[in-house]
Amino acid sequence: MKASVSQQHLAHGLNTVLRAVSPRSTLPVLANVLLATDEGRLRLSATNLELGISSWIGAKIEEEGSITVPARTLADLVNTLPTEHVFLTLNEKTQTLNVRCGASNTDIRGIDAQEFPPMPAPDLKEGIELNVADLREMIHQVAFAASADDARPVLQGVYLTVENNLVNMAATDGFRISVRKTHLTHAVPTALKAIIPARALNELARIAVDGTEKIVMVIPPGRGQVLFHLKDAELVSQLIEGNFPDYTAIIPRSFKTSTVVSTAALLKACKQAEIIARDGNNVIRLNFQPGEQQAGSIEISAQSEETGSSEIMVEANVDGPSLLIAFNVRYLRDVLDVIKSPNVVIETNANNTPGLMRTVGDENFLHVIMPMHLG
Secondary structure (H helix, E strand, O other), X not given: OEEEEEHHHHHHHHHHHHHHOOOOOOOHHHHEXXXXXXXXXXXXXXXXXXXXXXXXXXXXXXXXXXXXXXXXXXXXXXXXXXXXXXXXXXXXXXXXXXXXXOOEXXXXXXXXXXXXXXXXXXXXXXXXXXXXXXXXXXXXXXXXXXXXXXXXXXXXXXXXXXXXXXXXXXXXXXXXXEEEEEEOOOOOOOOEEEEEEHHHHHHHHHHOOOOOOEEEEXXXXXXXXXXXXXXXXXXXXXXXXXXXXXXXXXXXXXXOEEEEEEHHHHHHHHHHHHHHHOOOOOEEEEEEEOOOOOOEEEEEEEEEOOOEEEEEEEEEEEEOOOEEEEEEXXXXXXXXXXXXXXXXXXXXXXXXXXXXXXXXXXXXXXXXXXXXXXX
């Protein structure tokens, strides 16, 4: 292999794939990044066998070839190089990659590319075309609610269903449920469902930065994998096996009290209350009070024996009877962080039943949050 590439493009490509590198593995090649010439471009790939990411960057190819080298070593080196052209030359006999840029000349010992796990190449004609902006927003509004507990692998994933022209994503950790849907331009011929690791989707949102671009999603039958194809990158992930819980049975269908409040004002109040609540199991109380001659309000309070107490009043339109309910402030802040509309609707029934949050004027997103014991 003999190629030249700009330092900025090489650094960007390495940053794209680096998160898929396995930090601890019995296979040394999994700590490496694959560099391979590919139809006039340079392909960078990394995998930990569960998640794989490839990135293609423009390059001047003089000789074809491929090599794997320690990912962290190469990335750290490239980040220190001047913003000039980087010349890559492979010595196949010694499996050594020479990296030359400006006054810098470095040899990095690698491992034969034949030992690198093959990256899948499914038929993109069988894929589903998704809008990048819509998909990124879906991931941001859903993936955060997935569980981080290894004891329940199914809950570490996002449940994806596609039927006709409707795409639905849902995630839950047992204490909250986040659901987001969007519509496709064209209906799919066959319905599908899959549980995709939340981490893989978060990585996809990180590398899919062009809001005008399309993503093609392919789930090859019988392989337990999902692949997302972008213009200059691909991400492949193992699917999670198992049955996702029937979250729809938990979503409340009717409510006694409906409250419309400023998203920014409620988020600010939660952040203030959290200063006290974090020393008291993260519990805050929300007292919904309808107004008679004026606007209603939500009184947000927190108390800790060690730190003290806090009370914040936020104006709100409260329709229905007053209600005192407790929530985990971190969970409440998490969902407010991903709501983009100026106002949010909070619908409640009693202090021991789930509350539902949704954006005003948008039926595509909803979030269920379980109450805490008032104590």
